[in-house]
Amino acid sequence: MADKAILYDATRCTACRGCQAACKQWNENDEAIPETENGVKSVNRGSYENPPDLSPRTWLKMEFREVERDGKVDWLFTRRACMHCTDAACVKVCPSGALYHDERGFVAYNKDLCTGCGYCADFCPFDVPRSDRNWLTGVAKMDKCVLCTTPGLNRLDEGLEPACVKTCPPKALLYGDRDALVAEGKQRVQALQANGNSSATLYGENELGGLHVLYVLADSPETYGLPVNPQVPAMATAWQDIIQPLGWIVGGATIVGLGVNYLVAREAKISRDLPEKKEK
Amino acid sequence: MAREVERYRKPTRVLHWVHTGAFIALFLTGLVLFIPQLGVIAQDSWTRIIHRIGAIIFFIAPLIYLLRDRKTAIQGIKEAFKWGKEDLGWLKAAPRYYFLCDEEAMPPQPHMNTGQKLWWLMVIVFGAVFVLTGFIMWFFKAVAPAGLLQWMVFFHDTAFIATGAMLFVHIYLSIIHPLMRPAKTGAWSSMVRGKVSAEYAKSHHRKWYKEITKTTTSESK
Numbered sequence: 001m002a003d004k005a006i007l008y009d010a011t012r013c014t015a016c017r018g019c020q021a022a023c024k025q026w027n028e029n030d031e032a033i034p035e036t037e038n039g040v041k042s043v044n045r046g047s048y049e050n051p052p053d054l055s056p057r058t059w060l061k062m063e064f065r066e067v068e069r070d071g072k073v074d075w076l077f078t079r080r081a082c083m084h085c086t087d088a089a090c091v092k093v094c095p096s097g098a099l100y101h102d103e104r105g106f107v108a109y110n111k112d113l114c115t116g117c118g119y120c121a122d123f124c125p126f127d128v129p130r131s132d133r134n135w136l137t138g139v140a141k142m143d144k145c146v147l148c149t150t151p152g153l154n155r156l157d158e159g160l161e162p163a164c165v166k167t168c169p170p171k172a173l174l175y176g177d178r179d180a181l182v183a184e185g186k187q188r189v190q191a192l193q194a195n196g197n198s199s200a201t202l203y204g205e206n207e208l209g210g211l212h213v214l215y216v217l218a219d220s221p222e223t224y225g226l227p228v229n230p231q232v233p234a235m236a237t238a239w240q241d242i243i244q245p246l247g248w249i250v251g252g253a254t255i256v257g258l259g260v261n262y263l264v265a266r267e268a269k270i271s272r273d274l275p276e277k278k279e280k
Numbered sequence: 281m282a283r284e285v286e287r288y289r290k291p292t293r294v295l296h297w298v299h300t301g302a303f304i305a306l307f308l309t310g311l312v313l314f315i316p317q318l319g320v321i322a323q324d325s326w327t328r329i330i331h332r333i334g335a336i337i338f339f340i341a342p343l344i345y346l347l348r349d350r351k352t353a354i355q356g357i358k359e360a361f362k363w364g365k366e367d368l369g370w371l372k373a374a375p376r377y378y379f380l381c382d383e384e385a386m387p388p389q390p391h392m393n394t395g396q397k398l399w400w401l402m403v404i405v406f407g408a409v410f411v412l413t414g415f416i417m418w419f420f421k422a423v424a425p426a427g428l429l430q431w432m433v434f435f436h437d438t439a440f441i442a443t444g445a446m447l448f449v450h451i452y453l454s455i456i457h458p459l460m461r462p463a464k465t466g467a468w469s470s471m472v473r474g475k476v477s478a479e480y481a482k483s484h485h486r487k488w489y490k491e492i493t494k495t496t497t498s499e500s501k
Binding site (some may be wrong): 095096097098112113114115116117118119121122123127133135137138139140233235236238239243244246247248250251254255258261262264265266268269272 | 312313314316317318319320322323324325327328329332378379380381382418419421422426427429430431433434437438440441442444445446448449452456457458459
């Protein structure tokens with residue numbers, strides 16, 4: 001199957017956060033609103049952003065940024081969720097195979113297999129995976145955007161779009177074949193550049209082997225709070241591709257070496273003891 | 281019955297076996313993370329709970345030993361860091377000794393020979409690495425920067441590979457190697473009953489044997 005993707009056009013987004021709500025509703029991620037004795041407690045964080053961060057029950061969050069561009073204040077919106085990388089650090093380090101690439105190229109998740117080790121969170125270049133962790137026992141289960149493929153709630157297998165895309169009123173989110181969306185994104189970026197946005201970019205085309213969430217941005221990625229040239233942490237590569245194979249080699253060689261030693265030494269001991277016994 | 285000499289006192293033996301139990305539990309529950317096919321049995325974090333219980337024993341047991349008898353413990357630890365020219369002699373003789381069972385090739389050894397000392401040193405150094413990196417991953421998982429946690433995983437795994445492989449060597453050289461048979465006279469006996477035959481002490485640790493037979497009361501560690 002050809003790779004699928006989501007295209008997020010930041011210049012069309014109105015930050016209504018309908019996608020956030022649709023994501024929570026479809027994936028049954030109710031979040032308890034903190035209550036006080038007087039009723040609902042509201043917190044002013046100096047922004048329309050809410051909730052404050054991704055969480056095990058918030059897989060998608062819209063970020064608002066106020067930046068100065070050409071001497072004017074500009075209000076920029078960024079979609080924050082799993083980027084579904086091709087070179088996914090989380091898939092690389094997941095020890096139980098709970099995280100894997102599905103046939104669409106997305107980073108799929110078998111939650112049953114998650115042991116709660118948290119390596120995915122430690123190594124994700126976008127800081128996306130979240131879990132509730134018991135600090136004493138270490139019991140945890142990771143959660144992140146699975147693009148509406150949770151068993152029983154699987155939209156994609158039924159031929160539907162992800163809930164966030166379906167609900168987006170200004171059609172700032174599109175779902176489809178990745179190649180087509182890359183072409184569409186490039187066209188939009190060209191149009192933006194022709195309109196005076198000289199730094200307009202398509203983010204995600206080549207980052208980490210190609211993200212499966214593409215961004216049409218009116219400015220540079222860092223203006224939108226996205227990492228420029230994200231990388232799989234070198235430690236993930238060193239650990240998975242060097243240390244672990246080395247571990248198997250060292251362990252295997254040790255056991256084989258000891259076996260060889262046993263055979264040689266036993267022979268030697270027998271032939272050494274033989275003449276002594278004869279003399280007796 | 282053949283004459284015997286004491287090699288390990290009871291607290292040392294108890295610590296050895298308690299630590300062995302903890303290490304094997306930690307080893308197996310950690311090994312699960314190296315074999316994706318075994319991920320199924322690690323579901324719902326229960327291997328990680330066992331790993332934590334093992335970690336507590338792994339840390340507390342030596343601590344209790346240290347607090348009970350600081351002098352002996354520090355003496356024992358010092359032994360691991362005492363390296364000299366003698367060790368070169370062991371290294372040169374080791375291939376002939378361990379492969380060809382040529383006992384003449386081996387110069388007289390003290391209480392611990394070079395191989396034992398190396399393992400003991402690894403236990404101390406990597407034990408500290410395990411405890412320190414494990415402590416950070418356990419209690420600072422939610423607050424430590426991701427880069428630090430990545431290094432912790434790296435060092436924890438490196439220590440795991442080094443000590444895991446050496447564990448096999450340790451078991452092999454203690455009870456399986458032809459020169460260590462029959463087990464009831466040698467290393468196995470020293471850790472189970474605390475005693476070895478005088479014959480074994482003479483042939484395997486001549487220097488130590490001479491030391492303890494010089495004084496009238498035979499001391500041991």
